[in-house]
Amino acid sequence: MRIDNKGVSLIEIMMAFCILIVAILSISGLVSYGHRGTEKDFRSVQAMQILEEKMNQLLAASFSKVSDEVMAGTTKLSISKVLFPGTGHEIALGKTTAFKTEFNVTAELEKISVSFGIRPIEIDNNYEFAKVETYKFGALTSALAKFDGSNNKKNRYRVIKAIMRVQWTEPIVNADKQIEAVSFIVDLEG
């Protein structure tokens, strides 16, 4: 009896090999694309961590310390250096490298004028704290809570708008990216 050994022909092996090569190339392309995406995401996450860390450090600083940094005569300042050097509470802004990527951290500080509207309580002879019926309120005004720097003591600036910004360049596509967050440093001492 003759044994049939023609089950796997050369053509069949060649075809299978070609299909395997195409499949492997496609999959490696997919994995490479995914890897690039992962690296990009990792850089974004890294930038967000830097943004959070630096902003938290800045918000932990006292108003007077930050206010001294925003020089007299100017209300807006862009900073990319070490803040509060030699104090033990330095905040390192500027260039920093993480995950083989260079991030540039800058802070923008701006003294802003703020005023709050209220209807002030008017106290006359009928006034009694325990009796709400005796309360008299004046007209709406913002003169009593106004912090616009017009007077050094009472109306001094008490709010600094802080913008923290992290910038980096995406490799391969060479695109500039940046993320930023805004908060306020407020003088609650006085």
Add this chain to the structure above:
Amino acid sequence: MNKRKGMAIIIVLSLSMFLLILGLSYLKSVSHVSRTNPHRLSQIQSDFFAQGIQKLAILKFKAVPADFYHAYRYKVADEKVPRSPTLPKLSPSPFADFLGNNNTILQNEPDPPEVIALAAPAPVLSYTTEYLVTSSKKFDHDMLEVKVNVALEDFSQSYTVTFDASRSLILPPVVP
């Protein structure tokens, strides 16, 4: 008929299919991370902005505490059921004025929504602030609760901070 004929292609196709499924599931997990990242940034921006607005609300309270307490006491009396017939009706109430109308520093809900200048460049579309006075230690202490609601395009959250706002009577020094 030879049963082994065509087996190599079938095996290769099965292997390719398996690799394709692996690759696609990997891509899916990567794209999920990409979708999460912008939300994380929105959350960070919202957190920091809300912290700032809470401080502004506390600044306002500290600047005019007496006016705050009188307006708040009036609001409580005004909302009491039954309402006292001798209590004058004020509209808008002093407390509503204290909170501020729309487009003031503690309240901002532009219609149509747009990025608010005070928050720029953070993409905050609206925010509101509320105050609540509560008592603790058998009403010996006042606690002031400041709640800030922040909305971004794809994210909104409320933030509450509570601090001791007890009042103490300061008597003038006694002159002998």
